[in-house]
Amino acid sequence: MFDLSGDTMAETQKNRRTFLYVLAGIIVLIAIVALISFLLPSAIDGNCISDSSVTGGQQSSQKDPADLTMPLFRITNSANDSVSYENSSAYMQLKPAPSAEECPSLAGKALEPYGGIPQDANLESVQSTSNACIGTDCFLVSQVVKYRQKPYDIPIHGDGGRLNLELTAGGIPSEIYKHWLTLNEVGVTHIIPASEAINRLRTGEGKNIPLDPLDLTIASAQPGYYSPENVTNGSYLEPIWIITARDEIQGRALTLYVSAENNPARHEFSDIQASGVAPNFSRAGGKIPQPDISTASHVLVGTSGPVEEDAARESIRKFTANSSIALDYHGQSSKKQEGCGGQNYNWVFYDFTSGSCEFYVDTYTGSVIYATTDRSCTSTGIPALPSLAMKSPEDATKNVSEFLHEKYPQYDKRHIIYSYREMPDSYHKDIEYAFTGDNTNIDLSFDPAEGSLTHYAVYNSNLVGKCAGSPEIVFFAVAVMIFLYRQKR
Numbered sequence: 001m002f003d004l005s006g007d008t009m010a011e012t013q014k015n016r017r018t019f020l021y022v023l024a025g026i027i028v029l030i031a032i033v034a035l036i037s038f039l040l041p042s043a044i045d046g047n048c049i050s051d052s053s054v055t056g057g058q059q060s061s062q063k064d065p066a067d068l069t070m071p072l073f074r075i076t077n078s079a080n081d082s083v084s085y086e087n088s089s090a091y092m093q094l095k096p097a098p099s100a101e102e103c104p105s106l107a108g109k110a111l112e113p114y115g116g117i118p119q120d121a122n123l124e125s126v127q128s129t130s131n132a133c134i135g136t137d138c139f140l141v142s143q144v145v146k147y148r149q150k151p152y153d154i155p156i157h158g159d160g161g162r163l164n165l166e167l168t169a170g171g172i173p174s175e176i177y178k179h180w181l182t183l184n185e186v187g188v189t190h191i192i193p194a195s196e197a198i199n200r201l202r203t204g205e206g207k208n209i210p211l212d213p214l215d216l217t218i219a220s221a222q223p224g225y226y227s228p229e230n231v232t233n234g235s236y237l238e239p240i241w242i243i244t245a246r247d248e249i250q251g252r253a254l255t256l257y258v259s260a261e262n263n264p265a266r267h268e269f270s271d272i273q274a275s276g277v278a279p280n281f282s283r284a285g286g287k288i289p290q291p292d293i294s295t296a297s298h299v300l301v302g303t304s305g306p307v308e309e310d311a312a313r314e315s316i317r318k319f320t321a322n323s324s325i326a327l328d329y330h331g332q333s334s335k336k337q338e339g340c341g342g343q344n345y346n347w348v349f350y351d352f353t354s355g356s357c358e359f360y361v362d363t364y365t366g367s368v369i370y371a372t373t374d375r376s377c378t379s380t381g382i383p384a385l386p387s388l389a390m391k392s393p394e395d396a397t398k399n400v401s402e403f404l405h406e407k408y409p410q411y412d413k414r415h416i417i418y419s420y421r422e423m424p425d426s427y428h429k430d431i432e433y434a435f436t437g438d439n440t441n442i443d444l445s446f447d448p449a450e451g452s453l454t455h456y457a458v459y460n461s462n463l464v465g466k467c468a469g470s471p472e473i474v475f476f477a478v479a480v481m482i483f484l485y486r487q488k489r
Contacts, residue, residue: 068289069188070223070260071152071281072267073237075160076182083114083178095169096139100126106171107145111178118180121147121163129166142168149181151225152281152288156181157242157257158207160227181227181237187268188281189239191260194221194291197241200258204301207240207257211414211438212460213303213364216245216254221291226257241291245299249364250346307366312350316359319368319407320378327352332363346460367409371456381452389423389431397421400433404444408458414438424448430455 098106103126108117124146132141149161156162159179166175192200198218200206207226221244225237239260247254307315309329317323330351349360349369357377360370373380382388382403388396397418405411414437422432430445445455 068191068193068262069268069286070154070191070239070289071185071286072187072189073151073183073225074186075228075235075237076184081178081180081182083176085173085176087172087174090168090172090174091141093169093172094132094134097128097142097168098171100128100143102171103143103145103167106167107165110165110167110171110173110176114176114178117147118149118163120149120151121180122150122153124148142166142174149183151183151185154223154225154288155242156225156227156237157240157255158227159229161225183237185280188286189264189267190262191223191239191289192241192262193289194241194243194293197221197243197258197260198293198296198299201243201256202299202301205258206243208254209256209301210247210254211302211410211440212247213249213362214254214299214301215248215303215305215364216299216301217248218293218296218299219244219246221293223260223289224257226259248298249348303364306363307361309350311366312352312361315361315366315368316352319359319371319380320373321380322378325354325377327354327359333360365409368407368456369458369460371453373453373456375450375452379452381446381450383451385431385446385451386448389421393421397433400444400446401435404435404442407456408442410440411437414440416440416442 104123111117127144127146128140129144130141131138133139143166145165145167147163149156149163160181162177162179164175164177165173168174198221201209201216222242224240224242226240227237228235240257241260243256243258245254245256246252313327313329316327317325330353332348333351334348335346347360347369348363350363352359352361354377357373358371359368361367362369382399385396385399388399401418404416408416416435416437419434419436419441421434422428424430429448431448431451433444433446435442435444439460441459443455443457443459444453446452447454
């Protein structure tokens with residue numbers, strides 16, 4: 001038996017308290033270090049916070065933009081890089097197209113005469129294209145199999161690096177389009193971060209950007225390549241950031257391309273001849289760059305945002321050359337028309353009337369895009385037009401072009417040119433002119449006696465020609481072929 005005196009017990013309790021204090025201090029210190037470690041990366045990254053939910057990929061550990069690199073590829077030409085084949089008689093089988101599961105193997109057989117499917121081809125999609133009906137029996141006519149070239153799993157966009165096959169019954173190709181690229185990896189190129197690409201996008205830099213004002217919500221950004229329009233020996237694939245976004249103004253999905261190359265003169269080439277081994281990005285420890293952005297709203301391109309009502313009124317006053325015009329405001333509206341023929345447009349506008357006159361002012365550009373006028377609201381027009389149109393059509397057209405150039409702010413940007421003219425007859429009461437440009441059609445009408453403007457309409461849309469190759473068109477073509485086929489029998 002041990003006899004613990006009072007002094008001994010007190011000493012033991014004192015030591016125990018000291019140990020607990022030290023242990024608590026160590027725990028607090030560990031917690032502080034852990035908290036600092038957790039908060040420090042966010043503090044360093046600042047406004048550029050990576051968001052894996054946006055890209056769906058692993059984020060790169062590269063922080064210094066100078067360290068962001070991509071493989072550099074020189075393009076060389078070789079046999080069977082390009083194929084263009086059409087066989088409209090394939091539709092005459094009048095049998096169902098192969099299933100989506102059958103299409104890849106059938107595509108390989110169809111491509112055997114052209115060297116087969118390239119080794120670096122990646123199956124992108126199998127898409128149903130059209131249906132046909134014979135009586136009540138309706139079936140799928142064809143399927144399109146799409147392949148994309150993706151070195152290091154980095155997609156190539158533009159005209160190059162694509163292979164599309166349209167297959168009909170039995171895997172018979174009705175169309176083959178191949179524009180493949182023979183690539184030689186020669187080194188690396190330094191690129192900008194995705195956040196800087198977004199800043200370039202704000203200033204209108206990039207490819208596939210509509211001329212219309214854009215209010216973008218960014219959905220994702222990923223590295224890619226863009227093939228040059230004219231592929232020649234010695235040209236290079238251009239590194240890009242592929243940005244997918246939604247335009248909130250017109251409610252459409254967009255894929256935009258922004259050059260990612262930081263400095264083309266800073267290409268780093270591998271000495272292939274010295275080593276006898278072709279360069280390899282992954283073997284050299286390279287990492288595919290990941291975006292340093294998360295989703296972003298209201299990336300405005302080509303606009304500073306909606307104009308105010310007073311600015312819209314002033315735009316109408318300038319358009320009509322009537323500073324005292326009385327205008328009634330009817331609020332913001334939108335009109336959308338899509339079709340295979342006629343005009344196509346997608347407008348968001350402010351609606352004004354002045355007696356029997358009506359004006360639409362584009363919400364984001366502040367320019368008049370539609371007007372029906374008479375002498376009650378304006379006398380603007382070309383007084384000499386009626387006589388010029390009869391005596392000197394060329395001079396008349398020149399005057400109308402100059403008039404339109406003054407009224408339409410995007411005349412030069414959209415490369416507007418004269419299209420046709422209609423003189424008054426049983427179908428046309430006014431002198432009518434039509435102009436066209438990049439995704440734009442413009443109609444003007446003038447009074448045949450006074451030359452005053454009676455009608456003005458701008459049709460802006462990237463939907464023009466949307467119906468080309470649509471199921472309805474193909475269905476009509478197939479129906480015609482069925483009729484001719486039966487006639488021959």
